[in-house]
Amino acid sequence: MLQTVKPKNARSKRVLEAREPKLVENEKTTLFLRGTSASSVVQDALGDLHALKKPHAVKFQKKNAVHPFEDASALEFFSRKNDASLMVFASHSKKRPHNLTFVRFFDYQVLDMVELLLDGETFRQMSDFKNAKAGTGLKPMISFSGSIFENNPIYAHAKLLFLDFFRGNTVTDVDVEALQYMISISAADATDEQPTPRINLRCYMLQTKRSGHKLPRVELEEMGPRMDFKIGRRQEANDDMLKMAMAKVKGQEMRTKKNISIGTMGDKIGRVHVGNQDLGDLQTRKMKGLRKRGREEVSNGDDEGGDIEMDDDDVEMGDGDVPAISPKRARV
Numbered sequence: 001m002l003q004t005v006k007p008k009n010a011r012s013k014r015v016l017e018a019r020e021p022k023l024v025e026n027e028k029t030t031l032f033l034r035g036t037s038a039s040s041v042v043q044d045a046l047g048d049l050h051a052l053k054k055p056h057a058v059k060f061q062k063k064n065a066v067h068p069f070e071d072a073s074a075l076e077f078f079s080r081k082n083d084a085s086l087m088v089f090a091s092h093s094k095k096r097p098h099n100l101t102f103v104r105f106f107d108y109q110v111l112d113m114v115e116l117l118l119d120g121e122t123f124r125q126m127s128d129f130k131n132a133k134a135g136t137g138l139k140p141m142i143s144f145s146g147s148i149f150e151n152n153p154i155y156a157h158a159k160l161l162f163l164d165f166f167r168g169n170t171v172t173d174v175d176v177e178a179l180q181y182m183i184s185i186s187a188a189d190a191t192d193e194q195p196t197p198r199i200n201l202r203c204y205m206l207q208t209k210r211s212g213h214k215l216p217r218v219e220l221e222e223m224g225p226r227m228d229f230k231i232g233r234r235q236e237a238n239d240d241m242l243k244m245a246m247a248k249v250k251g252q253e254m255r256t257k258k259n260i261s262i263g264t265m266g267d268k269i270g271r272v273h274v275g276n277q278d279l280g281d282l283q284t285r286k287m288k289g290l291r292k293r294g295r296e297e298v299s300n301g302d303d304e305g306g307d308i309e310m311d312d313d314d315v316e317m318g319d320g321d322v323p324a325i326s327p328k329r330a331r332v
Contacts, residue, residue: 019083023249027169028085031078032059035066035091041120042090042098048126048225049088049100052166052203054136058082068101069233072110080108086165096232098123102161104237106245114158115232119198126224132205133223134181139168140203141179145186148197154231155187158199181205181223201227 007013018026032050034043050059066074068089075087087103098118104111126133134140142163149159166183182204188197204220211217237245259271 025170027056028164029083030057030086030088030165031082031084032057033064033066033078033087033089034060035089036063037092038063038090039092039098039120041123042092042100042118044125045098045100045118045123045225045227046088046090051126052140056137058084068103068110068113069115069235075103075110076105076108079105088165099232100229102165104161104164106241109241110235111241111245112157112161112235112237114161114234116158116199116229117232119228119230122226122228124224124226126203129222129224131221131223134205138178138180139171139174140166141182142166143182143184145184146188148187148189152190154196154234155199157234157236158231159185179206182220196231199229199231201225201229 005016007016030050030053032046034046038046046059050057064074066089068075075089078084079087085105087101087105089101089103091099091101093099096115096117098120100116100118101113102116103113144159146155148155150156162185184200184202184204186200186202188194190197203223203225205223207219207221208216209219259273261269263269
């Protein structure tokens with residue numbers, strides 16, 4: 001039998017209602033922790049990631065004796081205590097230098113996690129780029145470059161983690177002025193010399209300039225941070241837990257309508273079926289030139305040697321006469 005917690009006051013009741021399952025999830029809160037040993041490089045990287053995730057982010061300053069892949073009970077405790085679905089754990093050791101562990105939770109239990117080893121030589125902070133920064137709480141545009149994110153299951157797993165980490169809340173409409181920055185994540189194709197290429201993360205500010213046309217010219221200016229990762233250990237999600245996390249409420253799915261589909265850009269595309277058209281009933285313009293002439297009458301008149309009756313519009317011409325051309329029918 002599941003234990004039910006009864007609220008003692010109105011405040012605890014609101015907290016429990018906020019943690020109840022919802023059809024449309026709230027924006028996920030991210031925890032930022034550091035281990036007992038963390039280098040200055042990985043701490044600076046943790047601070048920049050925390051700045052990108054504000055205001056839905058909580059950062060702890062104290063050291064925590066946590067080993068995610070050995071014992072995840074401490075991580076689950078922090079997740080339940082702070083109602084967090086995502087976590088970034090920073091650590092440093094001789095075997096795994098400048099290590100960032102990205103963790104996802106479901107029902108306050110560890111769903112999956114991936115270790116990303118940061119390159120300390122190529123790392124650049126946001127403060128190293130002397131330019132404007134994006135506003136707090138804005139949704140970024142995310143771009144993935146490289147076929148390895150679709151073909152390699154290891155990099156496909158990392159792609160899902162990055163999407164959950166940076167995507168923010170779910171909205172129906174987006175203001176164009178709110179699109180201020182872009183996150184580009186790229187990786188080269190795997191080769192025999194380098195089977196696990198690095199993942200390059202870059203952040204750019206969007207700048208609109210005059211182009212002489214109606215649409216402005218968009219340019220990108222790097223704002224930081226600049227991070228190059230190497231994939232380390234990872235823990236995949238359990239099949240049963242993943243099925244529960246991906247489950248949808250019955251009756252809430254969008255019903256598919258006949259002959260209506262949604263395009264890749266979210267546009268609604270409809271198909272209309274038209275029956276066979278009978279062109280015999282088509283109304284045409286009544287013109288004198290389209291009037292039916294009796295061929296039988298003409299042929300009979302020639303055979304009998306009689307004269308052919310002409311309409312009033314017909315003109316008798318002699319041998320040297322030239323037919324008069326109406327100015328309306330003249331051709332240039």
